[in-house]
Amino acid sequence: MSYSTFNRKKFDSLQQPMFFGENVNVARYDQQKYPIFEKLIEKQLSFFWRPEEVDLSNDRKDFVKLEEHEQHIFLSNLKYQTLLDSVQGRSPNVALLPIVSLPELETWIETWSFSETIHSRSYTHIIRNIVNDPTKVFDDIIVNDEIAKRAVSVSKYYDDLIELVSLYNTMGLGVHHVPEHGDITVSMKALKKALYLTVASVNVLEAIRFYVSFACSFAFAERTLMEGNAKIIKLIARDEALHLNGTQHMLNLMTSGRDDPEMAVIAQECKQDVIDIFVEAAQQEKEWAQYLFKDGSMIGLNAQILGQYVEYITNVRMQTVGLEPYFSTKNNPIPWINAWLVSDNVQVAPQEAEISSYLVGQIDNDLDGADFDDFDL
Amino acid sequence: MVPTLTTSTSSQGHKEEAEVHRVLLGKKQILVTEDEPLLPQLERAGVLVEYQCREGYCSSCMIKLLWGKVSYPVEPLAWVHSGYLLTCCAIVKSDIEIALLG
Numbered sequence: 001m002s003y004s005t006f007n008r009k010k011f012d013s014l015q016q017p018m019f020f021g022e023n024v025n026v027a028r029y030d031q032q033k034y035p036i037f038e039k040l041i042e043k044q045l046s047f048f049w050r051p052e053e054v055d056l057s058n059d060r061k062d063f064v065k066l067e068e069h070e071q072h073i074f075l076s077n078l079k080y081q082t083l084l085d086s087v088q089g090r091s092p093n094v095a096l097l098p099i100v101s102l103p104e105l106e107t108w109i110e111t112w113s114f115s116e117t118i119h120s121r122s123y124t125h126i127i128r129n130i131v132n133d134p135t136k137v138f139d140d141i142i143v144n145d146e147i148a149k150r151a152v153s154v155s156k157y158y159d160d161l162i163e164l165v166s167l168y169n170t171m172g173l174g175v176h177h178v179p180e181h182g183d184i185t186v187s188m189k190a191l192k193k194a195l196y197l198t199v200a201s202v203n204v205l206e207a208i209r210f211y212v213s214f215a216c217s218f219a220f221a222e223r224t225l226m227e228g229n230a231k232i233i234k235l236i237a238r239d240e241a242l243h244l245n246g247t248q249h250m251l252n253l254m255t256s257g258r259d260d261p262e263m264a265v266i267a268q269e270c271k272q273d274v275i276d277i278f279v280e281a282a283q284q285e286k287e288w289a290q291y292l293f294k295d296g297s298m299i300g301l302n303a304q305i306l307g308q309y310v311e312y313i314t315n316v317r318m319q320t321v322g323l324e325p326y327f328s329t330k331n332n333p334i335p336w337i338n339a340w341l342v343s344d345n346v347q348v349a350p351q352e353a354e355i356s357s358y359l360v361g362q363i364d365n366d367l368d369g370a371d372f373d374d375f376d377l
Numbered sequence: 378m379v380p381t382l383t384t385s386t387s388s389q390g391h392k393e394e395a396e397v398h399r400v401l402l403g404k405k406q407i408l409v410t411e412d413e414p415l416l417p418q419l420e421r422a423g424v425l426v427e428y429q430c431r432e433g434y435c436s437s438c439m440i441k442l443l444w445g446k447v448s449y450p451v452e453p454l455a456w457v458h459s460g461y462l463l464t465c466c467a468i469v470k471s472d473i474e475i476a477l478l479g
Binding site: 036039040043237238241242244245248249252315316319320322325331332335338341342 | 425427428429430431434435436437439454455456458461478
């Protein structure tokens with residue numbers, strides 16, 4: 001069952017399941033089993049942006065003036081987001097490409113992962129612009145306990161799937177002894193279960209894990225601070241909403257059994273696991289909010305409000321994949337965030353943007369009424 | 378080379394009275410038209426609905442459709458479960474009853 005980069009078999013790709021069918025051979029999009037994935041590719045490409053388009057010179061001035069505990073909030077969020085996108089920039093490719101069986105889905109996975117690498121580059125762009133020594137910030141990601149806890153949760157399902165698939169590709173089905181890991185049973189059911197849990201975990205990552213950071217970024221921007229950063233976060237949030245759509249489609253197709261009847265059985269069996277993944281992520285995000293605000297809150301936000309927001313958004317996301325809401329919170333405690341998350345006013349081209357601080361370096365961003373005093377028509 | 382359209386559907390459609398439907402939400406009743414999606418009409422009526430993309434891909438504005446008919450002029454990218462609707466792009470086509478998520 002080893003992977004082939006160009007499967008020489010002739011088969012009808014419309015009859016393949018999303019995963020664990022034939023390896024994809026011709027990258028063709030003239031016929032598609034699930035056209036939604038090509039629509040997502042087109043949408044993602046239309047969203048293309050580059051971090052360098054966003055000017056951060058005002059953010060640097062703002063950052064220096066922030067209180068120490070506010071700097072902690074700002075940098076900690078960036079570190080956590082850097083972790084998340086480090087994982088997301090590679091893992092969909094590494095874990096899912098060897099087992100995908102539809103050309104449009106294969107290309108969506110690559111497009112999705114690529115867009116996460118832009119996010120990673122944007123964090124470097126932000127950090128380089130606001131602190132003198134970016135090394136300190138990046139080096140802390142690997143040793144910070146609060147971040148390490150979350151790194152385990154966001155990578156373990158990917159890692160399990162990757163291990164099982166590599167055993168499957170080299171040794172085939174059966175029980176295999178792996179030094180230091182013991183005996184590992186590779187069955188189609190185990191593979192499919194690992195896949196289902198991975199997609200569920202990624203869905204939760206993109207649905208919930210980014211949103212505490214997003215809320216903080218927008219809370220700074222509400223005070224007209226760190227607006228370049230908020231502009232970048234808006235672009236990232238727009239991309240993440242699309243990635244979420246992709247994993248929601250995968251999960252719903254699996255759960256419905258339309259794609260692979262055995263997947264529907266696995267989805268049913270794993271229902272409690274998926275609920276647990278949602279709840280664990282929500283719990284970790286609430287703890288993250290406590291960590292952020294350990295030395296002091298910021299105007300308009302504190303750990304309690306953020307905790308309620310996490311519960312609220314978890315309820316919403318659970319329902320989009322057919323689960324009952326888990327938490328009792330019924331209302332969004334920070335409804336103003338939606339005005340920041342809305343993407344219809346995100347413009348990348350400099351001349352079209354409405355926030356002045358996004359402009360590229362050579363343009364003076366500091367204008368006030370007096371600048372037009374000597375201007376006559 | 379100027380096309381001679383006019384007179385046809387668009388101007389006729391304009392003359393007709395916009396059809397009004399009732400939207401029941403708990404004890405509230407809101408009147409809406411088919412001229413625009415449900416979301417902005419709910420917002421003007423003071424109902425707080427979650428939203429993000431406002432163009433049908435993020436699922437944030439999904440709510441329950443208890444009964445009644447809605448349609449989508451353009452098929453949204455988001456997966457819409459039966460019994461739910463996307464307020465940002467759904468056009469109300471009959472009296473309906475809805476419930477917010479939460």
